[in-house]
Amino acid sequence: MGRITLKQVTKSFGDVEVIPPLDLEINDGEFVVFVGPSGCGKSTLLRLIAGLEDTSGGTIEIDGKDATGLPPAKRSLAMVFQSYALYPHMTVRKNIAFPMRMAGVDKAEQKRRIENAASVLNLTDYLDRRPGQLSGGQRQRVAIGRAIVREPAAFLFDEPLSNLDAALRVGMRMEISELHTRLKTTMVYVTHDQVEAMTMADKIVVLRAGHIEQVGSPLDLYREPRNLFVAGFIGSPKMNLLQGSEAEKRGAVTMGIRPEHITVSATEAAWRGTVGVSEHLGSDTFFLVNLEGYPDPITVRADGEVSLHPGDTIHLIPDESRIHRFDAQGLRIP
Ligand SMILES: Nc1ncnc2c1ncn2[C@@H]1O[C@H](COP(=O)(O)OP(=O)(O)O)[C@@H](O)[C@H]1O
Numbered sequence: 001m002g003r004i005t006l007k008q009v010t011k012s013f014g015d016v017e018v019i020p021p022l023d024l025e026i027n028d029g030e031f032v033v034f035v036g037p038s039g040c041g042k043s044t045l046l047r048l049i050a051g052l053e054d055t056s057g058g059t060i061e062i063d064g065k066d067a068t069g070l071p072p073a074k075r076s077l078a079m080v081f082q083s084y085a086l087y088p089h090m091t092v093r094k095n096i097a098f099p100m101r102m103a104g105v106d107k108a109e110q111k112r113r114i115e116n117a118a119s120v121l122n123l124t125d126y127l128d129r130r131p132g133q134l135s136g137g138q139r140q141r142v143a144i145g146r147a148i149v150r151e152p153a154a155f156l157f158d159e160p161l162s163n164l165d166a167a168l169r170v171g172m173r174m175e176i177s178e179l180h181t182r183l184k185t186t187m188v189y190v191t192h193d194q195v196e197a198m199t200m201a202d203k204i205v206v207l208r209a210g211h212i213e214q215v216g217s218p219l220d221l222y223r224e225p226r227n228l229f230v231a232g233f234i235g236s237p238k239m240n241l242l243q244g245s246e247a248e249k250r251g252a253v254t255m256g257i258r259p260e261h262i263t264v265s266a267t268e269a270a271w272r273g274t275v276g277v278s279e280h281l282g283s284d285t286f287f288l289v290n291l292e293g294y295p296d297p298i299t300v301r302a303d304g305e306v307s308l309h310p311g312d313t314i315h316l317i318p319d320e321s322r323i324h325r326f327d328a329q330g331l332r333i334p
Pocket residue numbers: 013018036037038039040041042043044045
């Protein structure tokens with residue numbers, strides 16, 4: 001079991017309130033991602049759940065029991081630290097065994113859990129190596145193995161992939177998702193990378209300045225961002241946000257449309273502009289287009305084969321059904 005309930009949880013450092021009162025329910029078995037810009041309080045929130053920081057107010061329940069005052073070791077949660085937190089002089093086996101040795105788990109049981117974790121993580125052949133003899137991805141798996149053997153009610157990850165190179169990050173992202181599918185244990189994962197959030201989460205919690213902007217499935221947030229902040233944060237490239245006559249025409253202060261919801265037309269269409277920059281990726285082409293009557297360029301995602309170049313006139317058809325409207329407060333108008 002791994003249900004975590006935050007009720008009116010707050011955190012201040014001195015007289016700076018980093019987390020204003022916050023409510024959140026994390027269900028058993030869920031993969032929940034906290035996402036938001038650097039400094040918005042993601043790590044603080046995770047550390048409050050782990051018990052590495054004391055709350056300034058409110059309660060944290062784990063499986064219905066008040067855990068607010070419990071020390072980290074009593075919370076049945078396992079925090080996965082970055083791979084460089086491994087002991088370099090110990091073998092993989094000893095690194096993985098370490099938390100069990102501390103907890104006084106008996107030798108036979110230690111062996112069973114190490115073998116099980118190694119098999120789940122494809123580390124069986126590496127148990128006698130030291131971290132220095134492993135790749136970055138393997139080291140990260142050892143760090144995860146050390147959490148698995150504790151058989152926690154939930155795993156807590158704080159940006160575990162941020163030190164890996166781009167290709168390895170994609171691979172590890174998939175491995176962690178697969179691990180979740182296999183273990184079915186609650187995972188709470190912190191990242192500033194909205195792509196990680198979109199690809200891994202059952203439920204995304206978007207944070208800004210310690211405040212929850214929106215909670216929902218990746219597609220919920222993509223389709224119906226509650227406000228301008230979420231609209232701009234979720235999705236890559238970012239949603240285009242336009243103000244002025246085109247927005248006013250639709251009864252809004254700001255109009256939003258994603259680059260993938262604008263089609264390039266061969267003939268005169270609703271919008272006309274000039275190509276500023278074209279990025280040909282092969283699979284897609286991204287155009288920065290200066291629309292007539294708008295100060296800021298918009299991004300358009302087109303087919304990889306579209307051959308338009310800077311300075312060319314471009315005709316565009318916005319998908320009317322996928323236009324978002326926002327009011328003066330930045331809230332989405334349904
Ligand atoms: N121990 C601390 N003492 C004082 N301020 C802190 C401490 N830890 C974090 N903060 C502040 O709390 C805010 C949130 O930090 P953090 O949770 O680390 O953000 P994130 O993980 O989203 O980047 C930041 O403004 C940070 O400076």
